[in-house]
Amino acid sequence: MKRYTHLFFDLDHTIWDFDRNAEETLHELYELHGLQALGVASKVAFIETYTRNNHQLWADYHLGKITKDALRQLRFNKTFSDLGMHPDLIPAGFEDAYVQLCPTKTNLFPHAHETLTYLHSKYKLHLITNGFRESQDVKLKGSGLAEYFQHIIISEEVGFNKPHQAIFEHALNLAGATKEESIMIGDSLEADIYGALNFGMDAIYFNPLKMPKPTDVPVQIHSLDELTRLL
Structure with missing residues (x-):
């Protein structure tokens, strides 16, 4: 990649x-x-x-x-x-x-901390979530995840949900990033993957249940630690 x-x-x-x-x-x-x-x-x-x-x-x-x-x-x-x-x-x-x-609750997907620790040493990490502010803050702090991310973009604060292109535009502007140097990683085909791809940004489909992958989705992973080999 x-x-x-x-x-x-x-x-x-x-x-x-x-x-x-x-x-x-x-x-x-x-x-x-x-x-x-x-x-x-x-x-x-x-x-x-x-x-x-x-x-x-x-x-x-x-x-x-x-x-x-x-x-x-x-x-x-x-x-x-x-x-x-x-x-x-x-x-x-x-x-x-x-x-x-x-x-x-603090259950994360397997290899979450190890993968984020590795990626944090090489990249600038950010979150884009459609979840609600009061819940996401508790999740991030309780699970020890907040420290990995430079920016946490929450849809209800932006006024647009993924897959709307405005939230991706807002996230890139906040991060000082371009589409070409950025990639979205998420589980929702509609919100994360097609949202990013339609915006012109690359995406990796997180598919732990190994559901059939649509042919127009270029890259998928079944486990988070695969990112350490891809990126």
Whole structure:
């Protein structure tokens, strides 16, 4: 691959293991709120249903189809509804409890710290995330990730979500970088990969589940430590 100066990373599902951290959080909240007694008989079904709904709502948020408030209002209400719970039985404050607890979890994808330490010695590293400021700050500090990144670009502060080209333009301007010397690394084909490629910036698709790679995506990795050999 060509020589780069600036590496731009996504955070959730790329470095910070969102699904694993969410699963730990949901296990705890399931017990804390007595969901079995409220009719949610299966913890596994609860987590699977939430994960499916949350992924879809985040995809809609990336594309500007729903707001932050709508995402937070819908993901558990829809999950409990899908599982047959009467709306009157939905525990008050469940979403708030989740938002408080989940970002404190510290599970990262394998080789995250080793890879970032290596790359930090050679490149200028930055984050571009569609996550929310109050959550991302807690994740970065608690996981010891903040020290690697010169700039942390958060979509709700910029006013545009990935894949909108304006957020990539803002990130490059902030970093003092050009498209030619920059590359985006992330898990979302729509937000990270096509967002960057359509902007004219190279991209690496982080694909730990080894999903089929579209033919128009030039480079993929299945593990973060592959970056130490590619870059």
